[in-house]
Amino acid sequence: MNPLLVRSENTERMLNLRRKISNHLVTALAVVATLVVLVPLIAILGYLLYKGFSSLNLAFFTKPPAPVGEEGGGMANAIVGSGVILALASAMGIPLGIGAGVYLAEYGRGTWLATAIRFTADVLNGVPSIVMGIAAYSLIVAKQHHFSGFAGGVALAIMMVPTITRTTEEMLGTVPQMVREAALGLGIPKWRTVISISLRTASPGIITGCMLAFARVAGETAPLLFTALGNQFFGVNLNQPMAALPLQIFAYAVSPYDEWHRLAWAGALVLIVMIMVSVTLVRIFTARGALKGGQH
């Protein structure tokens, strides 16, 4: 610090000027960076809306794909297939994820086992989706000797679990201990306390977590590539290869036909709208949860 004190007034002024300039420079850089980041986002969304809306029509929602070279056709089978696969994945993934979260928050708090499970969940969350696809392939498709919507559902369910577990745990952590003690003090058994008091109180946040997980897997293509495989026809049989919206978008995007590119854009728009709607609902739920959560 001493050299600073003996500096002449002039150097000090220079130094201050440099500090001010670097301050403004960084501020400007941060603003520019934000603008730069917003550009691709707006470009992607704008282009998607433009291309998607101009290609969207009623047939898209009601008709299965037309053969190559024929005009028209839609992705009705893919929308239905996605719905079925996602419903299956949610039916398996959500209870499992919530159960694990309940264990971590209500029973395992502070134990090494809970820490290990929490850590495993975080790590599982980062496993590439294509690896889930291979695992589901080797576990189910290779054993059954045929592709199936069921295998796709399993792969997506596994991907949902870690997100749901971690949000459930975090949300249960915000439930005040007093509320639990009040229930237990009335002689209500622990399991009933967990279900009717803890889970009920934390439900907005838990629903948020489930929808985030849902939104994430709704757009996943890689785990479905060699499990659900895709299908040109209508079908809700889980034992058969099944079409899914992301799969169909992928197949059409890499195809050489303009008509199929058009359908891919329309599919992408429908997929995004699906996801955006759930994300927006999440926002509404979180806002409400935050209001409820402010009891401290």
Add this chain to the structure above:
Amino acid sequence: MNEPNLISLPPTPVAQSVSPENPTGAPDLPPPAPSAIRKFLNSKSSGRVPDGAFRGLMFVCALSIFLIVLLILFVLISSSKLSIHTFGFKFFTGTTWDPVSGDFGALPFIYGTVVSSLLAVAMAVPLALLVAIFLLEICPQFLRGPISFLTELLAAIPSVVYGLWGVFVLVPIIRDQAGPVLEKYLGWTGFFVEPNFGVGMFAASVILAIMIFPVISSISRDVMRVVPPSQREAALALGATRWEMIRISILRNSRIGIVGSVILGLGRALGETLAVTMVIGNHPDIMKNLFAPAYTLSSVIANEFTEATGDLYLSALIEIGLALFLVTIVVNAIARLLVWAVTRNNSAVAH
């Protein structure tokens, strides 16, 4: 509370009148109108058995997370056994990928994955940190919500849609507009050399950078946010400018967590499949030129898995998946530990 005697306690005077028919001294009252809670408590479900069963069920759910990871590992190892035995470690150093002659080496894919991910991280990190700083320290309050919502929207767009946009918008831009400029000014480095078809390593890393940006930005913002306000105030009180305050008290205190967020982004980039597959050109070559097509671990699986003929081919692809699994697990574990270290320390400070 309109019904104070939900679980009605026996009034004490009654307990004294012990009658011969009631030797235990229990109250000799007409039974109280059973309340909902009492009914519940008297029913079977309040016993010890359902409590244990519920706990056990939750425990099984939690344990299943372990089991899932172990199962994936086991399945991947057992289905790639053939390839592991045939090639050994040479699998990861071999440069030929020839399904016809049955010679499989994964080095070009490893190269493609590592280079595209590192480039993406190099592009995304400065932007992500600047945006995080902007949103935390500079941005006016009314813009904070919309901008952070918009950047989070980037995370909600599915991979396949990024790919679609990449194929029809980004690739033409790189081919026709950005490419010639880069070649003119940076061509001498050898990284940007014609021929440039748009698809290739460069397009893939740009797409990846856009995709991992929200991860890095939002997590590093979370880490920066837990820096105690006293640290900021101390720096400002000493006369620091805003940038000096950010550097001294925010970035220095949260550096470990920021590194963690960057590694998490790297982990995401390493495993990203669809968008990369659609724009990287899918050609297993190791080239210095970033305009040249390349191939990644995940995209070779995506492209060739369903067409793999023969057990060796399939098991080689599954071994690639195994490698990807192990690498991302290690990368994510390191990142999580770093992020945890920071948030735990700081929450201790905050108390």
